Amino acid sequence: MDLALAPETLARWQFGITTVYHFLFVPLTISLAALTAGLQTAWVRTEKEKYLRATKFWGKLFLINIAMGVVTGIVQEFQFGMNWSDYSRFVGDIFGAPLAFEALIAFFFESTFIGLWIFGWDKLPKKIHLACIWMVSIGTILSAYFILAANSWMQHPVGYKIDKARGRAELTDFWAVLTQNTALTQAFHTLSAAFLTGGAFMVGISAYHLARKKHIREMKTSLRLGLITVAIAGLLTAVSGDTLGKVMFKQQPMKMAAAEALWDGQKPAPFSIFAYGDVEKGHNSVAIEIPGLLSFLADDNFTSYVPGINDVNKSEQQKFGPGDYRPNIPVAFWGFRWMIGFGMASFAIGLAGLWLTRKKFMLPQHLRVGEDEVPHLVLFKNQALGPKLTPWYWRIATWTMAFPLIANSWGWIFTEMGRQPWVVYGVLRTRDAVSPGVSQGEVLTSMAVFTALYAILAVVEVKLLAKYVKAGPPDLTEADLNPPTKIGGDTRDADKPMAFSY
Amino acid sequence: MELHDVWFVLIAVLWTGYFFLEGFDFGVGVLTKLLARDRAERRVLINTIGPVWDGNEVWLLTAGGATFAAFPEWYATLFSGFYLPLLLILVCLIVRGVAFEYRVKRPEEKWQRNWETAIFWCSLLPAFLWGVAFGNIVRGVKIDQHFEYVGDVWDLLNPYALLGGLVTLTLFTFHGAVFTALKTVGDIRVRARKLARWVGLVATIVALAFLLWTQADSGDGKSLVAVILAVAALAAALVANQAGREGWAFALSGVTIVATVAVLFFSLFPNVMPSTLNGDWSLTVTNASSSPYTLKIMTWLAAIATPLVVLYQGWTYWVFRKRIGTQHIAPDAAH
Numbered sequence: 146m147d148l149a150l151a152p153e154t155l156a157r158w159q160f161g162i163t164t165v166y167h168f169l170f171v172p173l174t175i176s177l178a179a180l181t182a183g184l185q186t187a188w189v190r191t192e193k194e195k196y197l198r199a200t201k202f203w204g205k206l207f208l209i210n211i212a213m214g215v216v217t218g219i220v221q222e223f224q225f226g227m228n229w230s231d232y233s234r235f236v237g238d239i240f241g242a243p244l245a246f247e248a249l250i251a252f253f254f255e256s257t258f259i260g261l262w263i264f265g266w267d268k269l270p271k272k273i274h275l276a277c278i279w280m281v282s283i284g285t286i287l288s289a290y291f292i293l294a295a296n297s298w299m300q301h302p303v304g305y306k307i308d309k310a311r312g313r314a315e316l317t318d319f320w321a322v323l324t325q326n327t328a329l330t331q332a333f334h335t336l337s338a339a340f341l342t343g344g345a346f347m348v349g350i351s352a353y354h355l356a357r358k359k360h361i362r363e364m365k366t367s368l369r370l371g372l373i374t375v376a377i378a379g380l381l382t383a384v385s386g387d388t389l390g391k392v393m394f395k396q397q398p399m400k401m402a403a404a405e406a407l408w409d410g411q412k413p414a415p416f417s418i419f420a421y422g423d424v425e426k427g428h429n430s431v432a433i434e435i436p437g438l439l440s441f442l443a444d445d446n447f448t449s450y451v452p453g454i455n456d457v458n459k460s461e462q463q464k465f466g467p468g469d470y471r472p473n474i475p476v477a478f479w480g481f482r483w484m485i486g487f488g489m490a491s492f493a494i495g496l497a498g499l500w501l502t503r504k505k506f507m508l509p510q511h512l513r514v515g516e517d518e519v520p521h522l523v524l525f526k527n528q529a530l531g532p533k534l535t536p537w538y539w540r541i542a543t544w545t546m547a548f549p550l551i552a553n554s555w556g557w558i559f560t561e562m563g564r565q566p567w568v569v570y571g572v573l574r575t576r577d578a579v580s581p582g583v584s585q586g587e588v589l590t591s592m593a594v595f596t597a598l599y600a601i602l603a604v605v606e607v608k609l610l611a612k613y614v615k616a617g618p619p620d621l622t623e624a625d626l627n628p629p630t631k632i633g634g635d636t637r638d639a640d641k642p643m644a645f646s647y
Numbered sequence: 648m649e650l651h652d653v654w655f656v657l658i659a660v661l662w663t664g665y666f667f668l669e670g671f672d673f674g675v676g677v678l679t680k681l682l683a684r685d686r687a688e689r690r691v692l693i694n695t696i697g698p699v700w701d702g703n704e705v706w707l708l709t710a711g712g713a714t715f716a717a718f719p720e721w722y723a724t725l726f727s728g729f730y731l732p733l734l735l736i737l738v739c740l741i742v743r744g745v746a747f748e749y750r751v752k753r754p755e756e757k758w759q760r761n762w763e764t765a766i767f768w769c770s771l772l773p774a775f776l777w778g779v780a781f782g783n784i785v786r787g788v789k790i791d792q793h794f795e796y797v798g799d800v801w802d803l804l805n806p807y808a809l810l811g812g813l814v815t816l817t818l819f820t821f822h823g824a825v826f827t828a829l830k831t832v833g834d835i836r837v838r839a840r841k842l843a844r845w846v847g848l849v850a851t852i853v854a855l856a857f858l859l860w861t862q863a864d865s866g867d868g869k870s871l872v873a874v875i876l877a878v879a880a881l882a883a884a885l886v887a888n889q890a891g892r893e894g895w896a897f898a899l900s901g902v903t904i905v906a907t908v909a910v911l912f913f914s915l916f917p918n919v920m921p922s923t924l925n926g927d928w929s930l931t932v933t934n935a936s937s938s939p940y941t942l943k944i945m946t947w948l949a950a951i952a953t954p955l956v957v958l959y960q961g962w963t964y965w966v967f968r969k970r971i972g973t974q975h976i977a978p979d980a981a982h
């Protein structure tokens with residue numbers, strides 16, 4: 146059969162497409178839930194209307210996102226059975242458990258409390274309504290944790306034994322699966338990247354409005370909240386990424402070597418900024434390198450030995466039998482760079498923004514017309530430069546919104562493709578994981594259907610987001626400002642319209 | 648009772664929860680075309696399930712996840728075997744979820760009407776297809792010695808399974824109609840009751856035929872009790888509906904669904920997916936299940952989490968217990 150259309154290839158493409166698409170919404174959902182909850186908390190505590198308007202604005206964008214996140218997630222759960230049935234048979238004993246935990250603990254939380262939050266504005270007292278969005282936020286984070294524990298087991302299987310008689314892997318220590326260092330660092334890294342994504346999103350949209358001098362009060366608050374989120378999350382993403390790199394170096398030396406296009410082991414090993422190689426012959430023709438940096442990234446020591454692709458390939462051949470154990474090197478190499486590059490660029494732009502919008506560097510009070518004035522950003526108290534610099538920063542910040550999304554996608558492509566040809570590292574090969582009974586036509590059909598559906602939905606969702614972004618924070622209604630004091634709403638006027646309806 | 652038997656029961660409970668809950672919201676989705684006369688009425692219908700449909704759907708995700716964890720072989724055979732129908736169900740669930748959330752996000756009538764059409768079809772098709780799927784699971788399908796499904800999609804469209812599809816479709820529509828009568832005020836409530844009567848009568852005939860067929864094929868004493876209970880509850884639901892006892896009618900249509908799912912699972916046990924090619928190749932609670940250790944962890948999880956879920960989901964229904972009518976819909980659709 147033509148390799149390009151082999152069920153394995155198609156199933157992999159489908160998994161890649163649906164996962165990357167799903168993961169455009171997940172990080173935004175996780176971070177916007179918490180940020181919206183934070184803004185609503187500020188409203189409940191201070192009763193300042195700008196916080197309520199900001200809550201409603203970001204809440205709306207959050208809802209448009211989570212709708213897509215939820216529905217695309219359904220496909221993920223059933224895809225294992227549909228396209229990867231031999232995988233499911235082999236690892237279901239282990240992999241199914243965190244998925245069941247995710248459903249029973251996290252999904253129920255999220256979906257139930259989000260209904261309460263959306264429809265509960267005129268049915269729940271302020272504080273209980275606030276608690277609902279926090280519950281949603283906790284649900285999204287728990288969900289991420291369980292699914293990352295499951296994924297980490299595929300990267301680094303622990304707490305299991307192979308039952309030869311039944312031909313499958315069996316769980317021996319669930320606690321180890323949930324708490325192994327791969328799971329913890331991956332969760333840490335993914336969650337901080339999620340907040341980097343949401344922070345940059347908030348900064349970008351606030352900057353868009355500030356550039357047009359609209360909704361200034363809410364957007365100034367949102368801008369600062371976004372910038373602080375970017376700064377903290379960016380730092381944590383870098384720290385956790387570094388930790389994850391070291392974990393990966395120990396557990397999946399091939400992935401690290403591929404990420405660096407390091408063909409032969411070196412001591413000390415250099416970090417390559419750019420490389421162009423010949424995959425067949427197994428060497429680089431061009432490479433720009435920083436000496437010793439890779440040794441440091443891998444092992445915290447500038448002189449450590451780092452094994453190369455060819456070395457690991459040889460040792461895996463000795464261990465697992467003849468075959469090619471190299472992943473797609475260019476994808477791993479460039480995926481790794483795009484991930485770090487785009488992630489760190491958004492962090493840097495956020496840091497610059499945080500510094501530029503410091504109070505004492507803003508336009509002095511006596512030069513402002515009123516509270517609704519957008520202050521110019523001032524560099525080094527150089528007030529002449531401020532007016533020129535400001536529009537540029539707003540523009541750059543708006544475009545930076547997309548950076549973490551690109552970084553996230555490449556991060557996943559790198560981490561999943563860098564593990565090939567294994568689906569469970571060292572235990573199960575991807576080619577042995579596909580559904581044997583599913584035909585090429587079936588996989589092709591489902592791939593075409595999902596891709597087309599996702600493409601249409603992408604257009605719909607982006608248009609809707611754009612519409613609501615442009616509209617800005619909504620006007621407040623009486624029901625918003627006077628929430629009910631008891632559960633179920635007030636009975637004074639039983640026929641008044643609902644505060645929210647579909 | 649061994650743990651894999653416990654999990655057989657728990658999976659049955661999760662499917663029961665799914666069909667009970669999403670059953671009525673599928674039904675309401677179907678009613679948006681059958682019952683609602685204008686835009687305001689369609690909005691009333693959709694808002695009766697607005698706060699809860701998402702939580703209802705998670706029962707499916709949990710049933711799927713739990714099957715994966717407790718009976719991986721069953722999960723693998725089922726989802727790879729029923730590939731195309733499942734694909735259709737997934738597409739419907741995606742479009743339906745987006746439709747609920749996005750319909751009101753633009754004020755144009757055409758935009759909203761398109762999403763309403765999506766809600767109708769994407770409620771109707773899964774309501775039908777789940778019945779087809781369970782019909783096939785109970786009847787058995789072509790499974791080989793490696794537990795692989797070797798039939799094709801046409802094998803799944805046999806008379807028994809298609810009848811099963813009609814059972815779930817009509818039952819869910821009936822369930823949705825009595826739910827609507829329970830949750831609305833005004834004209835729509837009266838019409839929902841009338842519609843429930845007709846749909847209920849059709850459902851009774853279809854369900855009776857399907858349940859007797861099932862009983863004759865693979866039933867035992869326990870399933871016979873469930874058959875009688877299902878039919879009796881359905882008849883009683885019709886009487887309660889006629890008498891205007893909406894709460895009772897809804898509870899009884901719920902009992903019908905619970906008893907119908909019970910019939911299916913009683914007929915199935917100890918198989919989880921019989922093979923029509925060779926009895927030895929059938930998937931059973933023992934050869935499809937996970938290890939005792941995994942099942943033990945899962946049992947702890949279920950014992951702690953399930954009551955909590957029922958508690959807070961129940962609370963949601965309490966918070967939104969008020970009936971709604973067209974007067975509760977603000978004239979301006981835009982937000």
